Amino acid sequence: MSFNIALSGLKSSANDLSVTSNNIANSATYGFKKSRTEFADVYAVSAFGNSGTAIGSGVITSGVTQQFKQGNMDFTENSLDLAISGEGFFVLKPNLDTLEPTFTRAGAFTVDKDGYVVSSAGEFLQAFQVNDNGSVKSTSLSSTQPLRLPAAAGSPEATTEVDIGVNLPSSEPELDPANFDPTETNTYTSSTSVTVYDSLGEAHIANYYYIKDATATTDGGPVDPEGKNKISNAWAMVTYVDGKPVNLDDVSAPDIAFLDGHPSQKDAASVSFARVIFNNDGTYQRTSPPSPITGTVVPGNVQLAGINLSTTNGANDLKLSIDMANNAPTQFASAFTVNSLSQNGHTVGRLTGMDIDDTGLVRANYTNGESLALGRVAMAKFANSQGLSQTGNTSWRQSLASGTALAGQAGTSNFGSIRAGALESSNVDITSELVHLITAQRNYQSNAKSIETFNAITQTIINIR
Structure with a gap:
């Protein structure tokens, strides 16, 4: 019987060593929860037994329970x-x-x-x-579903409005808009650009060129030799999309400024542009309800200012409204600056991240x-x-x-x-587990010693003559 008691101790100690070793092995495993070996004693009892003289029959592993303590x-x-x-x-x-x-x-x-x-x-x-x-x-x-991250979202929306707010330097020399050439920087004063989108979501680059206008008049005709009909503080704005000029619609009351009651004029030259006119203090003042300047990229094959234009991807004509209502341009004695530049179109969204x-x-x-x-x-x-x-x-x-x-x-x-x-992190305390490993080892050795002792006693009995 003593051998069985010691053997039960060896088996339980071996289980304890295995559990502790598994804890140590998973000390770096994310989300791991350590286990604990639990033991129970064994007694052989009967209805007529005397509990005062009962001797235990060893030990069993009653359970291996996980400890769900929070990890770091x-x-x-x-x-x-x-x-x-x-x-x-x-x-x-x-x-x-x-x-x-x-x-x-x-x-x-x-x-x-x-x-x-x-x-x-x-x-x-x-x-x-x-x-x-x-x-x-x-x-x-x-009702749960697998979490999925769509690579794209939404549908494309064509740009219909571009909001521009700029300061145009008052000290710049005047130029003739009819001589404008986007490849020649000396034919325009300043420029800026914004990405716009067509109905298919394809991106296009809209370039806006500003020319301090030497030809603006109150009657739309040539400048009077004495300059009586000339409008000072006038700027021409030319728009190109993907390197192609935009043909401005015929607008009777465009969203550009008035000077002393005289509306700005649309030039009849080969270069299509809109005029922006400032008061003498450099501010942009509207004297009538706003009506945005609109333009359409010229479709088909059309000769305009000597450039052959054609559409490319089958999208609807790109119509842009240039809005100066929210951020009025200024003409001050400072450098050209873009105070605001935005547009209301977008392409199909591509996943950039998640929160x-x-x-x-x-x-x-x-x-x-x-x-x-x-x-x-x-x-x-x-x-x-x-x-x-x-x-x-x-x-x-x-x-x-x-x-x-x-x-x-x-x-x-x-x-x-x-x-x-x-x-x-794993909730294993490696120091505690190493100490427990030593304890389990000692328990195993002690049970092995019990077997050795029982064996010696048995051998003594065998040797009795």
Whole structure:
């Protein structure tokens, strides 16, 4: 009987050594929860036994229980690295068709070739569906869907309005707009450009050239030799898109300034332009309701200022409205500056990044300025976490001992919050485990010594004559 007692001690000590060794081996495993070996004594009892003289029959391993103590946070630069601060588990599914989920605390997620967010083992991270404002539609575990990041978002929208605010230097010499040539910098005063988009989302470069105008008159005719009809402080603005001149529509009341009641005139020369006229103090003053200058990129094959123009991609004609209502131009004795320059079109948005807040709301950001709420990371917890069944890859499945998973949002109903750009370290205390390893080794050696002693006693009995 003594041999069996010692053997039970050896077996239990070996189990303890194995559990401790496994803890040490996973001390650097993200999301790992250490285990503890628990023992129970063994007694052979009967209804007629005397408890005062009962001798134990050894020891058994009564259980190996995981300790779900919070691990430390390791902060990273990856927005898809997620850690849970508090209670709860991430919900995963091994494939898109699986109904039974698995659960993990290891939040090292990546994006696969199809845009799905997956764990290091390739399991799909589950998320609650959300409305446009980020509110959750349902927190039922059965309603979760694999979290996916669309590579593109939205539809293209053609630019219809360009908002320009500039300062045009008052000290610049006057030029004749009829001599304008975009390749000759001495034929214009200043220029700026902005990217605009057609109906197919293709980008185009719109260039705006400013010429301090020596030919502006109040009657639209040539300048009087005595200069009586000449308008001072006038600028011509010429627009090109993708190197092609824009033909301004015939506008009777364009959104440009008036000087002493005289509207600006559209030049009849081969170069199509609009005039911007300033008051003597350098300010731009409107004296009638605004009506934007509009223009259309000349389609087909048309000769304009000696340049052959043709359309290219089948998109609708690009019509631009130049708006000076919000940011009026100025003419001061300072350098040419662009105070504002914007347009209202955009192409299809391409994914540039994502944000995950502490409630698990996932927002994807796109190049067209859109930000879409894609879902809210699903969380689950259990009445008895120690009853979960381990599946490997730092994951668990629910069991009868754990109870049914309770789903919920991070940061609510005793669920922990989510930290993006962080990973939860193993909760193994390596120092404690090494000390425990020595203790388990001593226990094993002691039980081995018991066997050695029993063997010596047995040998003594055998040698009695």
